[in-house]
Amino acid sequence: GAVVSQHPSRVICKSGTSVKIECRSLDFQATxxxxxxxxxxxxxxxxxxxxxxxxxTYEQGVExxxxxxxxxxxxxxxxxxxxxxxEDSSFYICSARRGTGELFFGEGSRLTVL
Amino acid sequence: GENVEQxxxxxxxxxxxxxxxxxxxxxSASNYFPWYKQELGKGPQLIIDIRxxxxxxKDQRIAVTLNKTAKHFSLHITETQPEDxxxxxxxxxxGAGSYQLTFGKGTKLSVIP
Numbered sequence: 001g002a003v004v005s006q007h008p009s010r011v012i013c014k015s016g017t018s019v020k021i022e023c024r025s026l027d028f029q030a031t032x033x034x035x036x037x038x039x040x041x042x043x044x045x046x047x048x049x050x051x052x053x054x055x056x057t058y059e060q061g062v063e064x065x066x067x068x069x070x071x072x073x074x075x076x077x078x079x080x081x082x083x084x085x086x087e088d089s090s091f092y093i094c095s096a097r098r099g100t101g102e103l104f105f106g107e108g109s110r111l112t113v114l
Numbered sequence: 115g116e117n118v119e120q121x122x123x124x125x126x127x128x129x130x131x132x133x134x135x136x137x138x139x140x141x142s143a144s145n146y147f148p149w150y151k152q153e154l155g156k157g158p159q160l161i162i163d164i165r166x167x168x169x170x171x172k173d174q175r176i177a178v179t180l181n182k183t184a185k186h187f188s189l190h191i192t193e194t195q196p197e198d199x200x201x202x203x204x205x206x207x208x209g210a211g212s213y214q215l216t217f218g219k220g221t222k223l224s225v226i227p
Contacts, residue, residue, distance in 0.1 A: 006157065034214070043203060043219045044158070093157050103148065103215060105157040 006106025021079045021109045023094030029074035030096035038091045050077040084113045116141040120218025135221045137204035138186040146207035194225045
């Protein structure tokens with residue numbers, strides 16, 4: 001099946017620093033990728049829709065300046081958590097849309113901000 | 115927008131028994147309904163999906179049924195095995211073009227050996 005690779009799988013950083021998470025579609029081109037945040041024992045919360053070559057579309061309540069999204073190519077989208085704080089600690093997951101609608105998810109990135 | 119309700123939130127079954135998870139959706143225009151399995155600390159994995167022009171789809175021990183009139187769809191797992199233990203999420207397509215999905219809150223399935 002399709003493979004979406006997410007890196008890093010775990011990251012620990014100090015408060016105030018920025019962290020970049022990469023999402024790659026390995027065997028298909030993805031014009032649209034999505035970024036989610038998941039709290040323990042909860043469902044996925046859509047943060048933003050990343051469109052190749054254009055600005056991301058953010059969901060209501062998600063700070064654009066804190067969560068920077070770049071979709072520079074058809075196989076790569078990045079999420080940068082800027083000036084991270086402990087409350088940003090979470091499990092971040094990306095997904096990539098293949099063709100007519102199937103969504104495949106990355107393995108997730110566990111961010112811990114000290 | 116779309117609203118997806120998923121039940122039950124937890125489900126325990128004996129190994130070999132069947133498990134059924136049900137979801138309802140609100141937007142009659144939704145036309146794509148995937149199911150995901152998420153193991154602890156990992157991303158969701160697509161296990162089966164169904165489109166609105168089909169009433170049932172089966173893949174080995176897993177099947178999904180869709181009732182468009184009632185706006186509900188269900189996941190059926192037969193002959194459950196311990197490795198089926200995970201959190202399962204249903205989802206419905208919402209939003210033309212961008213193919214956003216609205217997820218249910220998840221069902222934690224435990225298969226008891």
